[in-house]
Amino acid sequence: MSKGLFITGTGTDVGKTFVSGLIVDALRRDGASAAYYKAAMSGNQRRPDGTLIPGDALYVKKVSGLDQPLEEMCPYVYEHAVSPHLAAQLEGGPVCLDRVLQGYQAVCRRYDYITVEGSGGILCPLRFDGEELWLTDVIRACGLGCLLVADAGLGAINAVGLTASYLDRQGIPLKGIIFNRFQPGNRMHEDNVKLCEHLTGVRAAALVRDGDTHLNIPAERLRSLYE
Template structure:
């Protein structure tokens, strides 16, 4: 059976896709059959023929080198750069859980490790008008533990703490934390790391600096997050 991990963030534009790409790359280069999956992507551009390019999926595919077809990576793609519930209100084609799960199960049937990525922060609305669906509903339906991506800078103690508290209260397993935009030796960021670990009881499993092309964690430790 496929092993899964859900990448969530303390907010939007926090680096979830970038970190997801590094994760999938490490798994792929270790010889594992690795896949990427995201229920809904907003803020995508159009090709000359009018079709939308799933930008996050394309980034992960290119940085990781996986052969997984783009069409398998995301069932819902929107042009408007807002949360999926509002994008579908503007453009149509609202997210349906059964469609999301069908694509997810297909990935699980064909790949050993499936890395899922959420939209926005933990409280991102995925669908609202046609039926209420939030990111935690997708996470629980997929039965995956989570890796929390956070900016290493000012304010992260609060954002990490609140996100972790919400996840715990709603039965969503937190496997670890990754600090993005990390500056080694920065007194505040080093303290943020310690405080976030103390506050959440979860380890910061990797720190990613600007321009990193590798995730600083062993393949063995990374794979354990999927168990």
């Protein structure tokens, strides 16, 4: 039976895709049948034939060595580098939860560990055109817990605390926190980790430094985050 984990972030550009690549790579190195999925991607480039390249999926595929086809990794791909709800208003093709779930379930039938990356922060709207769809709707529909990616630097305490509080109010389990761009010996970074763990009651799953090519987390601990 497949297991999934949703990767959310404290905001845009905190390194969710980078960390997702490390996670999928770590699972594959441990011999797991691993896959990647993302409901909607914005800010993508076009191929010469005009079709859009799902950039985040392509990155994860390359760094992790996945043989998973790109076309099954993301059902909604947009060109404009804005929230998916606005990209769909500009380009057409609004996100439909049924299609997202069908794609996710198809991946679950083929792989054992599914890493599902969110768009932006946890409050990112996927659709807002008279019909509303939010990331939390996808998370609950898939029955997933969250792994939170945060920048280890200034602002981490506030961003992690608010995100964790929102997840709690939404009834979504926070399984762990990964601090990205962590600098060993940096007093602020180390203090941020300690205070975020205190605020949330959730352990740091890993501390990721710039340029890391492997995730420093025991395989059993990583697998335990999935449900």
